[in-house]
Amino acid sequence: MHKSLNEQDVGTPRSSAVQQVTLEIDGMPVSVAAGTSIMRAAAINGVNVPKLCATDSLEPFGSCRLCLVEIEGRRGFPASCTTPVESGMKVRTQTPKLQSLRKGVMELYISDHPLDCLTCAANGDCELQDMAGVTGLREVRYGYEGKNHLSDKKDESNPYFTYDPSKCIVCNRCVRACEEIQGTFALTITGRGFASRVTAGVDQSFMESDCVSCGACVQACPTATLQEKTVIAIGQAEHGVVTTCAYCGVGCAFKAEMKGTEVVRMVPYKDGQANEGHSCVKGRFAWGYATHQDRITKPMIRSKITDPWREVSWDEALDYAASEFKRIQLKHGRDSIGGIVSSRCTNEEGYLVQKLVRAAFGNNNVDTCARVCHSPTGYGLKQTLGESAGTQTFKSVEHSDVILVIGANPTDAHPVFASRMKKRLREGAKLIVIDPRKIELVSSPHIRAAFHLPLKPGTNVAILSSLAHVIVTEDLLNKDFIAERCEDKAFTEWRDFVSQPENSPEAMQQVTGVAAELVRGAARLYATGGNAAIYYGLGVTEHAQGSTAVMGIANLAMATGNIGREGVGVNPLRGQNNVQGSCDIGSFPHELPGYRHVSDSTTRHLFEAAWGVTIQPEPGLRIPNMFDAALDGSFKGLYCQGEDIVQSDPNTQHVTAALSAMECIVVQDIFLNETAMYAHVFLPGSSFLEKDGTFTNAERRISRVRKVMPPKAMLADWEVTVQLSERLGYPMNYSHPSEIMAEIASLTPTFSGVSYAKLDQLGSIQWPCNENAPEGTPIMHVDRFVRGKGRFIITQYIATDEKVTKKFPLILTTGRILSQYNVGAQTRRTGNIQWHEEDLLEIHPHDAEDRGIVDGGWVEIQSRSGTTVLRASVSQRMQPGVVYTTFHFPESGANVITTDNADWATNCPEYKVTAVQIKPVAEPSQWQKGYTRFAKAQQDLLNQAQNG
Amino acid sequence: MDMQNLLHMANKIGSFFASMPDHEEALQGISGHIHSFWAPRMRSQLLAHVDTRNGEGLTPIVLEAILANRDSLKPQSELK
């Protein structure tokens, strides 16, 4: 699906009014929504008024005076971008007078502009050039010798774009983009008149300023002033393909701008429904990993992990993998092998891996890394509401009056959605933040949280129950909603439970560390402030009571009737791009696609008939169970696609011991990741640019991933699975991923209306999509819950086993930052490294001082699982007693410290709470030394293959 | 598999359901959860532990739930 490179820019944003207004433009009658600008009304009817400071992603500004028009009966020449249409208006956009005024404006601009158009990076994509053409500019009466900015210095500090002030026309688009779209307020226009210039921060370079490199200003700039370095290096693209970002669960749509099979730049796609033309630094700029020299493009095998790798043909690698799996099953039984598929993979890939496990391996030992992030969401929401998914669209936030964010840090982890949320907050919606850390949202430009509840890590359930206590005991329940929509008995039991005095904020204060008054205030605001929406992330799920907390959130939404319409709901912010999708398409060991339990014989028979095999009726092993089974000798072989379990799963030493005990590990990935160091077969994977498929984002939105270049290793990931399956004696016949989606749709009622053709037509689809909802379902549970009646569930707070003691007096919690992604395998191989080149331990000044720790000094972090060493960052963002780190670098060993503790219902690890002790040290930990040796040895074994 | 870990997991499931006021529902909840999410080899091992060691290490409510719904927890391959 190639797209033209230049989509139409109609100058000003869409008006949401329903009322239509009819007017005449250049003698042509047109009808548009009230509130539309004359410029937009003209443009959508094919009349393009010249413009420079207007663009349809921003509110009009009216500064360039190029868009002047004449209106019958009005004096002067109003700017068409700032003048709204009126009924009966007669507008003229082209007259000799207008032409001469516009030419005058252009002359002024051009007299202060370098005339290097032929060699300019924006040549062919420059609105100033276009306007010079449109206005018929032929000479510049003032000459070029006057004052100009031609010798102003370029700012090249950002790794991805440059700022060349000599080309700036001070149209203010960049400043407004940073404010209105991104919400960072990093740019200003300083100086007056001729001296006015765009300035980042307080006269800083872009890198030194608060700029987060989202690219909105670059996108908005009409000239080459703000320009992608890749465009400067390789020139303009010649075609574009719409695809989906492969990083986070926001699922932004991008246009990959291509020169043949080379990406020139990734531009956020204006019609993308998840992002509406916005992006963050990862999707917009950090795609260079896809062609990084570390990519492994040849299959490799070895019989022991101490052997050098041997590059082999695809046939040999796949034959070897299949024969090993068969040998192991013969020797150790059908259930001794399994598969893991990353939620970074496409829906089609995930579907094929679970199909391969269930049909070719003949067991249910398949799991996905959603296990370690959002499995509690699936469980908790299914139990309460009846469907394992968020209830809203992202757009719904535009209708929220109260936004409650718990255990999520959207500005870092879901940046594009955070920008949409911040926009609503600047419009006046109230914000409640429940988080141990003072995350950016709590206080950022033009945003102040009404309440920040800085709870102790591990006490979400206590806080949620006491919020509920206030709502019930202060009579803030939505009784009509509950009576009509929810189960009576369950509600009564829940109401009696939360009303107990031990659940009051006063009683829970001991546990949570949050002042009771704050909890009461937050509860009142949530229950009575209008449309209230809850957004939550891994700070809710990755706990011993992760599933309980998810249920607690659903309880609050039901109790206040905040579900089933715009502006409200329960919104899990998913970590990786396809967490939602990987769960939907059956990659959990207990569920077939569409969240249907393997013991459900009707569903099983449906799949058995389609697949021509018998499916086991019992759940298979989950990821942590696989490790335990490997250690007791009953699990020996693993097919691991796209997932780096060694780096991302908790208690690294336990994981590596388990992998070392296995006989055949097959890793399919684009890099030799940490897990591959324990592998016997390496199958080179393909990046999101090299294959077709779909991702499903946090709002259940299915979007196309489109191939823009051939797979570097010849085969796309889905083809590899197909070939492996064939060698295991179970042929799969697909010639394109669209056929895989067709099969999913034919077997899964919530997907029955989904097809690639419909995705092409609609752009994206939010499931359920079937005969009842042929174009998908933006908001769920509108008139009734998916399970019929909503079910309140009692959420008793139970303290985690991970107790702080004298030996381990601090709590470590882990998280992520904007510029890096997950285990960092992708982002570490891009310019993003400039923002975060190592994982640091954040610690409160009190705790640091007590221990003699200084900012930047090395500290040892010891837990019950292990020890590692990082550099300290002394920070007020932390509360005393709590320390924090990220896990983007393998040598940091953040997961050497995390423990085996996990959510009671789903085994999702308790990444967010680990009791630790910290002390200053001079050298790396034993684990790190061992790791460095091992990683070096493995690199040598790889080099031997590649050089041999 | 590591028995201590299995007992620990079972007990944590137990402590969630233990707060339900309806005891019968709590027992069903516990055994139902283990049935739905534990692979057969984990359930067999748990049942064997209940038989040979009287469920030592399990909280009373979990033991009660397992004993009350024993058959439903047996792997299907062992059911004749």
Ligand code: SF4
């Ligand atoms: S890249 Fe984004 S954050 Fe940085 S100045 Fe531009 S709009 Fe602002």
Ligand code: SF4
């Ligand atoms: S940098 Fe670009 S967008 Fe910003 S004021 Fe200058 S020309 Fe306009």
Ligand code: SF4
């Ligand atoms: S917000 Fe997420 S999906 Fe969007 S560009 Fe950034 S990483 Fe990609």
Ligand code: FES
């Ligand atoms: S486009 Fe209207 S004033 Fe600039």
